[in-house]
Amino acid sequence: MLEAKTLPLLAKGKNLLAFSAGIDSTALFYLLLHEKIPFDIAHVNYHTREQSDAEADHARALAAQYGKQCYVHDCGEISENFEAEARRIRYGFFDTLMEAYGYDVLLTAHQLDDRLEWLLMQLCKGAGLPELLGMAPVTQRKGYRLVRPLLSSTKNDLRSWLDTQGYRYYQDNSNGDPRYKRNRFREQYAGPLLEQYRSGIQNSLEFLSRDAAALPPLPRPTIETELLMYTGRQERTALMRAVDRWLKQRGYLLRQGEKERMITENDLLIGRRYALSITPQCTLVTPLTARTMPKAFREECRVLGIGASVRPYLCANKAYFNAVKSALDAAKGEART
Incomplete structure (x- = not known):
């Protein structure tokens, strides 16, 4: 299920996995193990749900079981604009780890559902081609690469694989909370579309990616x-x-x-x-x-x-x-x- 084009970047680099203990990041954890790709994990505990502490403990235990380093950040209360502020805190934590410990690659478990949700949200907001695509398999950030090896897999693919293998994962009930725009797009649009038109959606995203690659390069900073x-x-x-x-x-x-x-x-x-x-x-x-x-x-x-x-x-x-x-x-x- 890992995208083949991302594997050479992971085989020799020093990798850090953003690990939430949910379906996507748990699947990526075990897929990386199966491919014998070295990595450590980083987990952010937002303390927003009853199981938040259990997820953080699970991340530590899983890392210890497989000889991985585990970094956990305890987040304080976020009073407003939760999604944006949580993202800022999360990537600030990751950036600090990447620089402090010399990691080359940050791995995230974004998958096909996430990619379609993003495209639909940007389409409704108003966006050009690069913004519509948003999530690329490889993105250059300051001092490291952000790699998303699961963009061709759906959440259902990953859940089925975990269940077949008997691997434990946590369900985040807030993913169904309609107060969050992304959840509404997932439930009302992205999920039903993927069930009916998965092949066409994957092909369209690939065609759009090729079109985006042909665009003139961005200006180079002085x-x-x-x-x-x-x-x-x-x-x-x-x-x-x-x-x-x-x-x-x-x-x-x-x-x-x-x-x-x-x-x-x-x-x-x-x-x-x-x-x-x-x-x-x-x-x-x-x-x-x-x-x-x-x-x-x-x-x-x-x-x-x-x-x-x-x-x-x-x-x-x-x-x-x-x-x-x-x-x-x-x-x-x-x-x-």
């Missing part, structure tokens, strides 16, 4: 550290997607309204966390900073073509300002030659 910089004028849709990917790697998901504004506006604040400036000379995304700036500094930024929203951060971080200035000088030199 600087990609705590701030993001592109020199020169960029095509707005490609720029939006590139910025969206960079922010997602840092745990921030652009809202649809922010994506739309990025197509038409040149200076905007993003989620009270980031500032973005687009000029013919450069595009810059920086952490949002408030600071009084000397008039001479503001004038220098204007001459360089640096937008107003990012100037306070550059004023407070002179090393980054000098790097941006050098990159703009180099771009001007290349344009003259």
